[in-house]
Amino acid sequence: MNAPRSNSSNSSDGFNSRDTPDRSAGAALPDRPHPRSLTDLFVSFTLLALQGFGGVLAIVQRELVDRKGWLTQEEFIEDWAVAQIMPGPNVVNLSLMIGGRYFGIAGALAALAGLLAVPLVLVLGLVVLHDRFAASPVVAGALHGMAAVCAGLIGAAGLRPVSALKKSPMPLSWCVAISAAGFVLVALLKWPLAWVLFGLGGMGCVLTYRRLKA
Numbered sequence: 174m175n176a177p178r179s180n181s182s183n184s185s186d187g188f189n190s191r192d193t194p195d196r197s198a199g200a201a202l203p204d205r206p207h208p209r210s211l212t213d214l215f216v217s218f219t220l221l222a223l224q225g226f227g228g229v230l231a232i233v234q235r236e237l238v239d240r241k242g243w244l245t246q247e248e249f250i251e252d253w254a255v256a257q258i259m260p261g262p263n264v265v266n267l268s269l270m271i272g273g274r275y276f277g278i279a280g281a282l283a284a285l286a287g288l289l290a291v292p293l294v295l296v297l298g299l300v301v302l303h304d305r306f307a308a309s310p311v312v313a314g315a316l317h318g319m320a321a322v323c324a325g326l327i328g329a330a331g332l333r334p335v336s337a338l339k340k341s342p343m344p345l346s347w348c349v350a351i352s353a354a355g356f357v358l359v360a361l362l363k364w365p366l367a368w369v370l371f372g373l374g375g376m377g378c379v380l381t382y383r384r385l386k387a
Contacts, residue, residue: 208272211279212283217287222289341381343380
């Protein structure tokens with residue numbers, strides 16, 4: 174995971190410390206886009222979560238990489254890979270990593286609260302409505318239609334990071350082979366995800382390390 178560079182100069186801009194990134198936590202340089210405050214983190218992750226019906230991978234990539242520029246495509250892939258191998262939901266892990274990077278523990282909690290608070294209230298309300306109208310053919314059809322759209326979004330989000338493989342220290346053919354093996358093992362052979370992550374992921378780490386040391 175690439176940590177943003179810290180600025181060694183002392184801050185003298187007069188802002189409250191809660192409104193500027195925590196430089197001791199590895200904050201980015203001022204000329205790079207970054208969350209401006211804890212409120213910015215909370216609101217950004219709240220809006221991100223509200224767009225993620227059935228999963229937020231496609232949304233989180235568009236928001237953090239394309240719109241806000243908090244992460245480059247390569248950094249997003251690295252951070253997402255770390256988030257995947259950690260226990261818990263991937264996007265929750267990612268929010269903690271990004272919030273903690275800029276504002277320490279307070280930032281991690283603000284990002285997590287933004288990701289969960291408002292959606293939790295909405296989900297509880299939808300549960301009540303679903304119990305009342307689940308038998309309606311209109312509701313069932315609408316949910317099936319949303320599921321199809323989500324499948325397309327997730328597929329597109331999975332293909333977008335492929336362009337970053339061109340900059341990988343490993344040859345592109347090796348990257349494609351490992352990706353294909355992961356797809357076969359998980360989607361077709363139904364292997365446990367943990368085995369695939371540690372097996373193929375460990376292989377990728379070893380191969381990349383050897384290429385960098387060569």
